[in-house]
Amino acid sequence: MKTESSAAYIARLAITLLLITAVVAAGLACVNAVTAPEIEALNVQKTQNAVEAVLPGGGEEIAFTDDSGIVSTIYKGQSGYAVEVTPAGFNGTVTMMVGVDNAGQVLGISIVNHTETAGLGAEAASQGAAGTAFRSQFAGMSGSVSVSKDGGQVDALTGATITSRAVCAGVNAALNAVSKLG
Numbered sequence: 001m002k003t004e005s006s007a008a009y010i011a012r013l014a015i016t017l018l019l020i021t022a023v024v025a026a027g028l029a030c031v032n033a034v035t036a037p038e039i040e041a042l043n044v045q046k047t048q049n050a051v052e053a054v055l056p057g058g059g060e061e062i063a064f065t066d067d068s069g070i071v072s073t074i075y076k077g078q079s080g081y082a083v084e085v086t087p088a089g090f091n092g093t094v095t096m097m098v099g100v101d102n103a104g105q106v107l108g109i110s111i112v113n114h115t116e117t118a119g120l121g122a123e124a125a126s127q128g129a130a131g132t133a134f135r136s137q138f139a140g141m142s143g144s145v146s147v148s149k150d151g152g153q154v155d156a157l158t159g160a161t162i163t164s165r166a167v168c169a170g171v172n173a174a175l176n177a178v179s180k181l182g
Helices: 006-054 121-125 129-136 161-181
Strands: 060-062 071-076 080-085 095-101 106-113
Touching: 006 080, 006 095, 006 106, 071 161, 080 161, 095 161, 106 129, 106 161, 121 129, 121 161
Parallel strands: none
Antiparallel strands: 060 071, 071 080, 080 095, 095 106
């Protein structure tokens, strides 16, 4: 019986592994090609829903350069602006939409995406009583916004001070951006 040399055996294993990974990569590429347009359409719809939630009548995207790195996009409507911001939370960025009227007051906020801890920071985005009460505090605010622990007027979510501070930072960035627009 003839045995295979170790070099030939290693080469055969390497080629087999290469073929398997190439087939799997091609399969993933096909799935991505099929699902990417649908995912993009859902993301656009989610953004539009967030704009509508904080700015009655919606708005059109306008050009804006942000120095803070928190403001992503600004939409201008008749009654004010919807500002998409991405402040850093506890587990990553918190993507949210902040509505600001023409007088510089917060109309409302909508949290679009987050990776905050379930039961704690994730409550900021929940439709439950705690999340709704937390977000509604911001309506009518202007100037600088901060949590009560930092001398401000916003009651932080229990056990989620970092997330609460992130939301305040996002609101502050939105108010600053709108004040620069005039």
